[in-house]
Amino acid sequence: MDFQFSEKEEKLRKEIQEFVKNELPADHCTGMLEDEHLDEDWEFAMSISKKLSQKGWLTMSWPKEYGGMDASQFEQLVYAEEVGYWGIPGTTMGISGVGWVGPSLIIFGSEEQKKKYMPLIASGDPDGVWCTGYSEPDAGSDFANIRTTARREGDEYIINGQKVWTSAAHRSRWCWLAVKTDTNVKKKHHGISIIIVDMKSKGLTVRPILNYVGYHIFNEIFFDDVRVPAENIVGKENNGWYQLMHSLAFERGSVAAGAFGANKRILDELVQYSKETGQIKNPYIRQSLADLAIEIETLKILSYQTIFLMSKGTIPIYEPSRDKAFNDFLMDKLSSIGTGILGAYSQIDPLDKNSKWSKLQSRIEKLYWGFLGIAIAAGTTYNQKNIVGQFALQQPKSY
Amino acid sequence: MDFEFSKDQDMIRETVKKFLENECPKDKVRELMNSETGHDPEMWKKMTEMGWMGIYIPEEYGGTGGEYLDLMIILEEMGRNLFPAPFFSTIALCSIPIIKFGTAEQKKTILSRIAMEGEIWTLALTELSSSYGASEIEMEASLEGDEYVLNGTKMFVPYANVTDNFLVVARTSNKETAEDGITIFIVDAKSPGINLTMIPTTAHNMRFEVKFNNVKVPQSNILGEKDKGWNIIEYILQYATILKCAEMSGGAEAVLELSNNFSKERIQFDKPIGSFQAVQHKLVDMLTESDGLKFLTYEAAWKINIGSPSNMLISMAKAKANNAYQRLCIEGIQIYGAIGFTDEMDIGLYHLQSKSLEFDLGSTEFHREKIINELENQKPLFLSI
Numbered sequence: 001m002d003f004q005f006s007e008k009e010e011k012l013r014k015e016i017q018e019f020v021k022n023e024l025p026a027d028h029c030t031g032m033l034e035d036e037h038l039d040e041d042w043e044f045a046m047s048i049s050k051k052l053s054q055k056g057w058l059t060m061s062w063p064k065e066y067g068g069m070d071a072s073q074f075e076q077l078v079y080a081e082e083v084g085y086w087g088i089p090g091t092t093m094g095i096s097g098v099g100w101v102g103p104s105l106i107i108f109g110s111e112e113q114k115k116k117y118m119p120l121i122a123s124g125d126p127d128g129v130w131c132t133g134y135s136e137p138d139a140g141s142d143f144a145n146i147r148t149t150a151r152r153e154g155d156e157y158i159i160n161g162q163k164v165w166t167s168a169a170h171r172s173r174w175c176w177l178a179v180k181t182d183t184n185v186k187k188k189h190h191g192i193s194i195i196i197v198d199m200k201s202k203g204l205t206v207r208p209i210l211n212y213v214g215y216h217i218f219n220e221i222f223f224d225d226v227r228v229p230a231e232n233i234v235g236k237e238n239n240g241w242y243q244l245m246h247s248l249a250f251e252r253g254s255v256a257a258g259a260f261g262a263n264k265r266i267l268d269e270l271v272q273y274s275k276e277t278g279q280i281k282n283p284y285i286r287q288s289l290a291d292l293a294i295e296i297e298t299l300k301i302l303s304y305q306t307i308f309l310m311s312k313g314t315i316p317i318y319e320p321s322r323d324k325a326f327n328d329f330l331m332d333k334l335s336s337i338g339t340g341i342l343g344a345y346s347q348i349d350p351l352d353k354n355s356k357w358s359k360l361q362s363r364i365e366k367l368y369w370g371f372l373g374i375a376i377a378a379g380t381t382y383n384q385k386n387i388v389g390q391f392a393l394q395q396p397k398s399y
Numbered sequence: 400m401d402f403e404f405s406k407d408q409d410m411i412r413e414t415v416k417k418f419l420e421n422e423c424p425k426d427k428v429r430e431l432m433n434s435e436t437g438h439d440p441e442m443w444k445k446m447t448e449m450g451w452m453g454i455y456i457p458e459e460y461g462g463t464g465g466e467y468l469d470l471m472i473i474l475e476e477m478g479r480n481l482f483p484a485p486f487f488s489t490i491a492l493c494s495i496p497i498i499k500f501g502t503a504e505q506k507k508t509i510l511s512r513i514a515m516e517g518e519i520w521t522l523a524l525t526e527l528s529s530s531y532g533a534s535e536i537e538m539e540a541s542l543e544g545d546e547y548v549l550n551g552t553k554m555f556v557p558y559a560n561v562t563d564n565f566l567v568v569a570r571t572s573n574k575e576t577a578e579d580g581i582t583i584f585i586v587d588a589k590s591p592g593i594n595l596t597m598i599p600t601t602a603h604n605m606r607f608e609v610k611f612n613n614v615k616v617p618q619s620n621i622l623g624e625k626d627k628g629w630n631i632i633e634y635i636l637q638y639a640t641i642l643k644c645a646e647m648s649g650g651a652e653a654v655l656e657l658s659n660n661f662s663k664e665r666i667q668f669d670k671p672i673g674s675f676q677a678v679q680h681k682l683v684d685m686l687t688e689s690d691g692l693k694f695l696t697y698e699a700a701w702k703i704n705i706g707s708p709s710n711m712l713i714s715m716a717k718a719k720a721n722n723a724y725q726r727l728c729i730e731g732i733q734i735y736g737a738i739g740f741t742d743e744m745d746i747g748l749y750h751l752q753s754k755s756l757e758f759d760l761g762s763t764e765f766h767r768e769k770i771i772n773e774l775e776n777q778k779p780l781f782l783s784i
Contacts, residue, residue: 001402001405001468001697001704003697003702017784018784021784074400085781264780265781268779269781271771287764287767287771289771289774291718293771294715294719294767297695298691301694301698302690304400305402307400308400308401311400325687385683388687389673389680389683393682393683394663395659395662395663395673395679395682396670396671398674398679398680
């Protein structure tokens with residue numbers, strides 16, 4: 001048993017903090033997925049992507065030959081924690097490229113695909129920005145129920161259908177798209193494929209969806225006879241469901257570590273704010289802040305255990321779902337208590353960046369208004385609990 | 400980073416688990432809970448022979464000089480099995496501070512008696528308020544000739560009925576701070592003037608009111624330094640608290656297992672009730688709480704194991720243990736339905752136990768206050784680079 005980071009990991013942590021000091025404004029703060037909203041924020045995020053790429057950190061989990069660092073699981077965890085704590089922008093290149101397009105291409109992609117797409121992501125190039133087309137109006141938690149089709153015609157696929165809640169589609173060069181390539185199958189999990197679509201294709205329309213605060217984070221995408229070269233299929237045709245399970249595992253793996261960093265920052269800010277306002281003397285606030293500190297430490301140690309399993313070469317079946325569901329609960333609690341501490345000032349619109357009334361750069365409000373999106377994305381809290389029930393507790397399917 | 404125990408530690412766990420399962424099944428637990436002594440001296444003897452008492456006691460005093468984590472594993476398994484014995488009071492509350500603060504003579508005599516003969520010890524610390532602050536210590540010890548004379552009342556003292564000796568916390572001087580002026584005495588349980596009354600706890604776990612009425616103690620029976628005893632209490636609060644967390648974590652895991660198994664066997668509407676999402680999601684929350692408690696406990700225990708205890712982590716683990724154990728019991732009994740509410744099911748025994756352990760070594764509120772106290776005195780990282 002050993003709960004210590006190695007010297008190499010600690011050194012990386014220091015280097016990242018040094019990077020933050022040099023490259024980010026002192027009062028820098030971007031909320032979750034907020035970079036996609038304003039042009040100026042997006043450009044700044046992309047400029048940081050470039051610098052992260054030069055450090056080798058942007059795609060550190062990837063093998064060296066594809067522009068990565070072959071970083072260990074715990075180096076990746078340290079990076080995710082620091083990214084979360086300091087709110088470093090530009091780390092995901094849209095939403096999918098770094099996290100699962102690259103890792104999935106390594107396993108399932110053709111040599112040509114690897115050569116074409118991976119360097120664009122690894123170098124922090126604007127042409128390395130991706131979005132992911134999974135959800136549809138009738139395929140949310142029931143993901144396999146997708147209806148968007150790709151019909152083979154000569155050297156091309158013709159795509160028709162609609163995707164929804166597609167984060168960063170309006171900033172993306174490529175779409176990692178789940179489609180039905182065979183509609184005459186008995187089970188809906190069969191006949192699914194993954195295909196790479198150029199967002200500049202003819203017949204493809206992106207329509208913004210604003211969230212309730214007014215942020216433009218996600219979109220609808222409409223496909224109207226969009227023609228895609230056949231070589232853009234990833235892996236085997238109709239093998240998409242199996243491949244997707246891998247992609248989703250990449251997506252969920254390190255979520256909790258990053259969330260720990262972000263939550264710890266919010267807690268630190270709230271303690272400091274309560275000291276400055278004198279609220280720290282209030283016994284109820286003292287107890288609430290301590291309770292949050294306990295839950296945040298719990299998230300940390302759960303995420304470390306998950307990463308430990310991965311570092312031993314195990315594919316964790318239910319732990320990432322456990323951690324995500326716990327983080328969803330924690331963000332709710334943290335932002336509810338946090339807005340309570342800000343009191344009436346927590347209703348200041350975070351879109352008004354320069355409001356003289358906003359506190360702590362609207363950090364708390366951004367979490368409060370944003371966490372539901374995070375809780376729903378990448379599988380809702382309830383879906384995660386279904387997974388834990390089935391695979392950790394060996395219970396029957398409950399849905 | 401390594402979440403695994405050593406092979407030897409896995410073996411300790413297996414041995415303890417098997418012994419407790421064989422020697423102390425739940426009907427035996429029930430029998431002991433309602434017995435006069437509250438434990439089984441025969442089993443205690445076997446445990447002593449197997450070396451459990453001396454696992455953390457250095458070899459020169461008859462122990463095997465194991466790691467703190469070894470001891471933690473034993474407590475985890477005892478908690479899982481609801482094992483009733485004065486093990487925690489003897490080993491966690493008394494042997495650990497004696498190993499650290501005892502004189503050479505004290506260590507030689509006391510520790511070897513604990514390790515080899517299974518001598519029983521307990522700590523008389525909390526008073527009427529039942530809380531763990533230094534200012535709560537009002538019991539007086541005054542020097543008369545060569546002896547100290549102890550007067551006062553201690554509450555919730557575990558296993559005072561079978562103990563051979565007490566560690567008694569008393570005030571020897573009134574100084575500026577509450578922490579100063581406290582002394583710890585080694586008191587023979589047979590000394591005249593000690594009066595016991597059993598406190599009727601729902602857990603039936605042998606808690607006593609102990610009255611000290613002009614109890615005479617030789618000066619040489621001080622543990623550590625006169626007036627500086629609070630340091631020792633703080634040491635106990637670190638080392639024993641995490642062992643208590645381990646006990647609670649083992650219990651919480653057992654409750655999860657019981658509830659999960661029950662939900663697969665109980666059929667309603669032609670299906671096991673575990674297949675209903677409301678029940679299943681509740682079980683998932685229980686699993687997350689149980690895992691969280693376990694790993695928080697391990698993290699804090701590891702810090703102690705390498706000799707640098709973190710008060711923050713210790714308090715986090717205890718506050719989590721208090722909440723999680725209770726939550727698991729309550730949710731678990733709801734999954735059982737009416738049968739869980741009866742005295743026939745084991746899950747009720749855990750529930751009875753959890754309300755007692757919650758207040759051992761500090762309530763949730765007490766530990767949260769320690770956490771925020773530390774947090775507010777730290778410079779936050781975002782102002783530090």
